[in-house]
Amino acid sequence: MGPKTVLWTGIGLCAAGAVGLVVGGLLDVDAADPWASVAGGAAALIGLALTLYVLVTQPSAPAAPASSVTASGERSVAAGGNIGSVATGDGSTATAPPTMPASTPPPPGSTVTASGERSIAAGGDIGNASTGNASTSDS
Template sequence: MAATTPSKALLRSGIGVACAGVGALLAVAVSDLGKADQIASVAGAVLALAGIGLSLWAQFGSRGQAPVEASGTRSVAAGGSIGVVVTGDGRQPVAPPAMPAGGPTASGPVTASGDRSVAAGGDIGSVSTGDA
């Protein structure tokens, strides 16, 4: 993933907020330890609830499926891995190399837009786009 993806930005924002919170608690603790204890208790409860909410959203939240489009003549697009693709006339499928099960899938759009083009959001085992 690129460093500009939303998940990286959220992670960095969360780290920044956590560092600021720890700094603020340390500053309050130096002046009044009892007050810092009370603030930390309330902040911990609020952050725990926020963490539970974010965990549930990440697990069960609606995620739109990445658009998978094939628009050219004999083009093929797949959101996951492709074992064998043959788009040429008179070609016989060739056994693909062994691919690990459960490989990566597309997190963004997968598009095959030219004649006999092939695009996959995961691994591609074997492709033949020419005629015999």
């Protein structure tokens, strides 16, 4: 029995009980009193049983997909958060910026991928990056 079936069963029982109490109250109030007590107790027990049934049989919520951080190219760099400073070239340097904001992880299920040669990817900010070779001068 699915959750919608249980829901509609509960609604149907409530409607039938309400109609029965109204009809009983219009015909004979003294006779309706014991029926109301029995119907109220039965409705409470049935409602509790249906609630427990749905809680036990409902599948749990799926877990959030995991984030993915991948660096696959030669000299590539990937980070799930911020990158302060990175250099991938021969003889090159990248100085770190004076301040970087706090790193926050990428949202669940996001993908950060650096797949080309000397590629750089970040789930956050990149402060300073250098992907080329340092130039040299011959004298």
